Amino acid sequence: MGLFDNLKARLAPAKDTAKEKVSGLAQQHGDKITHGLDKAAKVVDEKTKGKYSGRIQTGTGKAKGAMDRLAHKSGPGAGDDTFTPPEGPPPPAS
Template identity: 90%
Template sequence: MGLLDNLKAKLAPAKDTAKEKVSGLAQHHGDKITHGLDKAAKVVDERTKGKYSDKIQSGTGKAKGAMDRLAHKSGPGAGDDTFTPPEGSPPAS
């Protein structure tokens, strides 16, 4: 077994513990996180004078979705660390 395999084996329990802690925090403070995301999006949108409203809204929605997946451990990608690119994305090189 190589050095990297040994490190992965030793860090796996810590990774699971960290996920559980983050999930618990997201469950307990989800409303505060959502409020903070909305507030930050509003400030950025005002400072950019609405120029990037669609991108800000999209990013805020994605952040809320990620927070929901952490809090509820449901939906696509919950429980695994793999990234699945959206359909139509160019293949990674």
């Protein structure tokens, strides 16, 4: 067995424990994380004056999906990317 194989074998239990802790935190605080993602997306969308709304929505959806996978959620509503850009007229084209 090589050095890296030996190291992997010794670190595997720690990796599993860390994964379980992250999963537990994602389950426990999922609503706060989702709210924070939506809030950050809204601020960025406002700062960029809607220029990157599609990309922001896509990124937010992917982040929510990753969080749901960490929390081992599945089924309806898991990973839905429901970010809605702020209301109002679109910014003038530059």
